[in-house]
Amino acid sequence: MTMIQIRDVNKRYDDGFHALKNINLEFRQGEMTVLIGPSGCGKSTTMRLVNRLVSPTSGTVEIGGRDIRSIDPVELRRSIGYVIQSVGLFPHMTIGRNVAVVPRLKRWDADKTARRVDELLDMVGLKPDLYRDRYPSELSGGQQQRVGVVRALAADPDIILMDEPFSALDPLSREQLQEDVARLQQELHKTIVFVTHDMDEALKIADRIVLMKDGEVVQSDTPDRMLRRPANDFVRTFIGQKRLEAGGAADVAEREAGPDLGGFVMADGPTVNDVMVTQPAVTYPGRGLAEAITTMERRKVDSLYVVDRQRKLLGSVSIYNVMDSYGDEDKTVADVMMPVRYSVQSGTPLTQAVELLASHRLHNVAVIDEDSRFIGLITRGSVVRHLAEKLPHGDNGEEPGSSTGLGPQGGNREEHS
Amino acid sequence: MSAGLSFFEFLGERLPDLLLALREHLTLSLIAVLIGSAISLPLGVLLVYSRIGWLNSAVFFLANLLQTIPSLALLAILIPLMGIGARPAVLALLLYSIMPVLRNTYEGFRSVDPHVLEAARGLGYSAAQRLLRVQLPLAVPYIMSGIRLTTVYVISWATLATLVGAGGLGQLIVSGMGVNQPYLIVAGALGAIALALAADLLLGWLESALGRRFGLRGGAAA
Numbered sequence: 001m002t003m004i005q006i007r008d009v010n011k012r013y014d015d016g017f018h019a020l021k022n023i024n025l026e027f028r029q030g031e032m033t034v035l036i037g038p039s040g041c042g043k044s045t046t047m048r049l050v051n052r053l054v055s056p057t058s059g060t061v062e063i064g065g066r067d068i069r070s071i072d073p074v075e076l077r078r079s080i081g082y083v084i085q086s087v088g089l090f091p092h093m094t095i096g097r098n099v100a101v102v103p104r105l106k107r108w109d110a111d112k113t114a115r116r117v118d119e120l121l122d123m124v125g126l127k128p129d130l131y132r133d134r135y136p137s138e139l140s141g142g143q144q145q146r147v148g149v150v151r152a153l154a155a156d157p158d159i160i161l162m163d164e165p166f167s168a169l170d171p172l173s174r175e176q177l178q179e180d181v182a183r184l185q186q187e188l189h190k191t192i193v194f195v196t197h198d199m200d201e202a203l204k205i206a207d208r209i210v211l212m213k214d215g216e217v218v219q220s221d222t223p224d225r226m227l228r229r230p231a232n233d234f235v236r237t238f239i240g241q242k243r244l245e246a247g248g249a250a251d252v253a254e255r256e257a258g259p260d261l262g263g264f265v266m267a268d269g270p271t272v273n274d275v276m277v278t279q280p281a282v283t284y285p286g287r288g289l290a291e292a293i294t295t296m297e298r299r300k301v302d303s304l305y306v307v308d309r310q311r312k313l314l315g316s317v318s319i320y321n322v323m324d325s326y327g328d329e330d331k332t333v334a335d336v337m338m339p340v341r342y343s344v345q346s347g348t349p350l351t352q353a354v355e356l357l358a359s360h361r362l363h364n365v366a367v368i369d370e371d372s373r374f375i376g377l378i379t380r381g382s383v384v385r386h387l388a389e390k391l392p393h394g395d396n397g398e399e400p401g402s403s404t405g406l407g408p409q410g411g412n413r414e415e416h417s
Numbered sequence: 418m419s420a421g422l423s424f425f426e427f428l429g430e431r432l433p434d435l436l437l438a439l440r441e442h443l444t445l446s447l448i449a450v451l452i453g454s455a456i457s458l459p460l461g462v463l464l465v466y467s468r469i470g471w472l473n474s475a476v477f478f479l480a481n482l483l484q485t486i487p488s489l490a491l492l493a494i495l496i497p498l499m500g501i502g503a504r505p506a507v508l509a510l511l512l513y514s515i516m517p518v519l520r521n522t523y524e525g526f527r528s529v530d531p532h533v534l535e536a537a538r539g540l541g542y543s544a545a546q547r548l549l550r551v552q553l554p555l556a557v558p559y560i561m562s563g564i565r566l567t568t569v570y571v572i573s574w575a576t577l578a579t580l581v582g583a584g585g586l587g588q589l590i591v592s593g594m595g596v597n598q599p600y601l602i603v604a605g606a607l608g609a610i611a612l613a614l615a616a617d618l619l620l621g622w623l624e625s626a627l628g629r630r631f632g633l634r635g636g637a638a639a
Contacts (some may be wrong), residue, residue, distance in 0.1 A: 051539060053539060074542075084541055086530075087536075088536025089533075089536075092555055105546070152540075280495060296585060
């Protein structure tokens with residue numbers, strides 16, 4: 001059922017900037033719709049139409065079939081949850097008061113509000129007795145945004161708007177919050193409009209993805225169909241963009257220049273070299289643990305492969321290994337790294353690597369050359385993207401590797417099991 | 418004047434005069450600060466919301482200008498307009514008190530994180546609720562430090578009020594000069610100093626109490 005309907009909406013600012021061009025979208029009840037696109041594409045503006053923070057120059061927005069211009073904006077906003085990137089907790093109110101903001105605006109009685117606050121804090125793993133009376137400045141960024149999320153849920157709204165809620169967080173908190181939100185959504189089935197510029201995040205949480213560019217909707221589809229049938233080159237580039245950021249630029253350029261990369265590569269069987277990320281995040285055995293964390297943060301991964309100066313693969317460290325021993329300043333990566341159990345040789349057919357991923361429930365597999373030098377990484381995300389690129393129309397028969405049960409989730413996180 | 422008296426004996430003898438002067442002084446200063454704040458606080462809020470660019474510059478220019486007029490001259494100008502007594506004295510003092518409170522109110526409101534305001538708007542605070550429940554409490558430390566500063570200055574300047582016949586501790590000083598009685602001068606000066614220190618202490622305490630009330634961990638005030 002359609003919850004929110006945006007019809008023929010245009011937004012033109014006084015300075016002549018045409019921010020939204022003829023937007024037609026529907027957000028279905030109980031679904032998480034992710035608006036994604038490069039900055040300035042109008043994704044936030046589109047979201048803000050829904051709670052009247054932006055009013056359209058022309059066109060209409062309806063919620064449950066009712067034109068929202070007929071609803072008082074303040075009342076409308078109290079009935080819609082709202083989470084913003086910078087969290088925006090009120091610094092002069094305790095955590096409990098922050099969560100209680102909308103119930104208090106709606107004049108709930110004090111007991112009901114207090115019970116609701118405790119219930120919500122519990123929901124995101126913040127012990128009410130410990131956190132209720134603290135102030136936002138006493139919480140970490142991840143904890144603050146968790147409060148930001150439950151504040152939006154407080155008065156049990158049907159619709160929740162989330163404007164890049166996790167993009168300012170460190171990778172670990174971001175991952176946890178994505179999981180929190182996915183889990184809450186499983187229970188609560190809210191109609192969520194979620195804005196992000198991170199394709200991995202979108203693939204992970206979305207029921208439906210709306211890709212925007214220059215104030216227009218380029219494609220609106222399920223994550224799966226968007227990967228199988230990107231509407232045009234822009235979509236393809238955008239899906240692949242993260243991969244480029246992950247350091248595979250040279251890799252992609254090579255493959256795109258290669259002669260044998262028509263639509264039939266699948267038949268010839270691609271090798272791991274075609275798909276791997278060529279500059280995965282690494283660290284060295286002598287590095288300190290804080291340095292390892294900084295590298296993880298910079299590369300947005302939660303684990304690193306450890307190599308020596310000749311790039312020979314020595315082991316791997318995950319954020320958990322590092323955090324366990326973080327207090328000990330004398331420890332280095334060499335002290336906490338784990339041996340690498342699975343790796344594939346350069347030139348191995350992709351199917352073998354995919355089987356390895358699936359049968360051992362790995363998040364990724366290292367690719368090494370004859371001298372056991374670490375040359376690349378197969379991640380679930382890289383496989384999915386490869387498929388997306390090679391099957392632009394999704395009609396080349398059965399999707400290879402589909403039997404392995406690899407979904408779009410997994411992104412290019414370089415986790416080790 | 419009995420020259421043989423010690424300073425404390427002198428104080429004892431003139432205590433009623435001293436207390437009267439102290440009370441006059443305090444009343445003048447308090448009224449000036451209260452009326453001054455009552456004008457500059459709303460004015461500061463208004464300027465934050467004003468979309469007329471030149472209005473802000475004009476108001477701040479005027480307030481700055483008032484601050485630069487020598488107090489003696491201001492009082493002299495006010496005598497032909499308002500006669501003598503407490504009224505011109507209060508007016509002059511409140512004119513001086515406007516600038517610090519106005520400036521701090523303005524800065525305090527402007528200092529509120531725009532993201533916090535965006536969140537408040539998105540969550541369904543009306544414009545008035547945003548002002549009273551979000552911006553005002555967050556601006557309180559700034560406003561309080563403006564009032565504190567102003568009060569201390571006004572108490573010091575109020576010693577001149579005696580020139581327009583408004584009494585106060587300045588009266589003791591001027592009389593002391595007239596009859597060459599240093600004790601009188603010292604008593605007036607010490608009284609003004611003590612009053613200023615006491616006001617500073619009291620308002621400082623109020624400032625931190627309000628800060629605790631609004632959950633601000635110090636450092637937020639300008």
